[in-house]
Amino acid sequence: MSTPLSTAAVDALRAQTPGTQTTTHFNHAGASLPSSATLEAIHAQLWREATMGQMEAGGFGREQSERARQLAAQLLNAQASEIALTTGNSFAWGAAFAALGRLKSGERILVGRHEWGGNLAAMRIAARRDGVSIEVIPCDASGATDPHALEAMIDERVRLIALTWLPANGGVINPAAAIGQVARRYGIPYFIDGAQAVGQVPVDVVALGCDVLTGAGRKALRGPRGTGLLYVRQDFLSRVTPAFVDTHSAPLDAAGEPVLRNDAARFELAEASLALHGGLANALKEALDIGIDNIRARIDSIAQHLRGQLAALPGVTVLDLGVERSGLIAFNVAGLDASHVQRSLAEQGVTIGSNGVAYTPFDMESRGLQEIARASVSYLTTDAEIDKLLNGIRALLR
Numbered sequence: 001m002s003t004p005l006s007t008a009a010v011d012a013l014r015a016q017t018p019g020t021q022t023t024t025h026f027n028h029a030g031a032s033l034p035s036s037a038t039l040e041a042i043h044a045q046l047w048r049e050a051t052m053g054q055m056e057a058g059g060f061g062r063e064q065s066e067r068a069r070q071l072a073a074q075l076l077n078a079q080a081s082e083i084a085l086t087t088g089n090s091f092a093w094g095a096a097f098a099a100l101g102r103l104k105s106g107e108r109i110l111v112g113r114h115e116w117g118g119n120l121a122a123m124r125i126a127a128r129r130d131g132v133s134i135e136v137i138p139c140d141a142s143g144a145t146d147p148h149a150l151e152a153m154i155d156e157r158v159r160l161i162a163l164t165w166l167p168a169n170g171g172v173i174n175p176a177a178a179i180g181q182v183a184r185r186y187g188i189p190y191f192i193d194g195a196q197a198v199g200q201v202p203v204d205v206v207a208l209g210c211d212v213l214t215g216a217g218r219k220a221l222r223g224p225r226g227t228g229l230l231y232v233r234q235d236f237l238s239r240v241t242p243a244f245v246d247t248h249s250a251p252l253d254a255a256g257e258p259v260l261r262n263d264a265a266r267f268e269l270a271e272a273s274l275a276l277h278g279g280l281a282n283a284l285k286e287a288l289d290i291g292i293d294n295i296r297a298r299i300d301s302i303a304q305h306l307r308g309q310l311a312a313l314p315g316v317t318v319l320d321l322g323v324e325r326s327g328l329i330a331f332n333v334a335g336l337d338a339s340h341v342q343r344s345l346a347e348q349g350v351t352i353g354s355n356g357v358a359y360t361p362f363d364m365e366s367r368g369l370q371e372i373a374r375a376s377v378s379y380l381t382t383d384a385e386i387d388k389l390l391n392g393i394r395a396l397l398r
């Protein structure tokens with residue numbers, strides 16, 4: 001059992017996070033700030049590698065990889081054998097998608113309107129190659145992906161349903177479990193991009209009904225860059241053959257035949273940064289110790305407060321969709337490009353993000369948006385930081 005995050009608990013967590021002393025960070029959706037213990041875990045393995053020899057330190061490093069896998073499984077309500085450690089969200093998503101193999105001409109891929117641009121790039125290349133279509137699932141009136149609209153689109157040609165659960169360009173939390181119920185009812189493969197979800201909201205892959213779910217280490221989990229998670233449902237494994245393999249994912253048997261691993265680690269390679277796995281393991285442990293429900297509750301309350309404050313500023317338009325919302329607040333400042341807002345705030349020591357069309361093209365185009373500024377919070381975010389951000393925006397408006 002975990003206890004709700006008190007101000008004292010947040011202060012203690014901030015004291016263990018060097019970045020909170022040096023920057024006012026509202027780009028947790030881009031990448032969050034790791035704790036000192038996460039840095040130490042990385043450093044400890046690098047030191048072992050430097051002093052013992054890199055291969056010789058591998059035994060310790062592999063223990064950390066397995067720890068990260070176990071903790072990730074716990075976080076997602078999965079089996080450890082269903083988790084692969086990757087170098088990021090895109091690698092995880094792209095590897096799983098490529099592992100579907102060739103698609104049949106005339107097949108259809110149904111995607112949420114907020115789908116991440118990198119996933120779309122992979123789908124579009126395959127669509128052109130194989131003659132399949134990519135179709136957008138309509139949204140409900142709030143701007144969230146509509147499971148009823150999805151159901152109306154289903155026929156025997158639908159090969160994949162892909163959803164970005166918490167999009168990169170506006171606070172909506174899509175109804176991923178309701179979409180999963182449709183996918184399960186019709187037996188259609190279902191991929192969830194959980195880059196912004198893992199570490200921010202409770203994730204239960206069984207309840208979601210997904211075949212594949214991906215996550216990034218560096219975002220809400222506060223792990224290091226260059227880490228990510230790939231969940232592949234055990235029963236789905238036989239339907240995915242990695243686009244390439246190595247001595248770890250498909251070792252050769254005595255007859256020289258490749259033996260593809262029968263767990264999700266078929267998506268891993270022998271060579272990996274074991275130091276980063278150690279950092280990821282520590283970040284996962286911290287998230288589990290704090291409690292994802294507590295993290296979600298605190299992010300939600302901070303984001304709602306900031307959203308309200310931003311909306312109240314004359315000249316600021318909040319561009320968030322949906323009813324249930326994440327810690328990412330999209331907005332624009334009248335007369336100023338989002339990238340200009342980002343740069344100007346950076347000069348005042350406040351970091352936010354900004355997106356163009358390419359990150360979430362269907363959604364940006366459907367809303368007629370060229371750019372959005374985005375302020376994304378963490379459970380570490382304080383009222384003083386929010387005041388600094390708002391004052392910075394007020395200064396821009398003057």
Ligand SMILES: Cc1ncc(COP(=O)(O)O)c(C=O)c1O
Pocket residue numbers: 029030087088089090091116118164166167168193195196216228
């Ligand atoms: C929803 C979503 N999907 C995918 C990505 C890409 O993740 P990565 O950089 O780990 O490949 C991002 C990154 O911002 C994202 O927000």
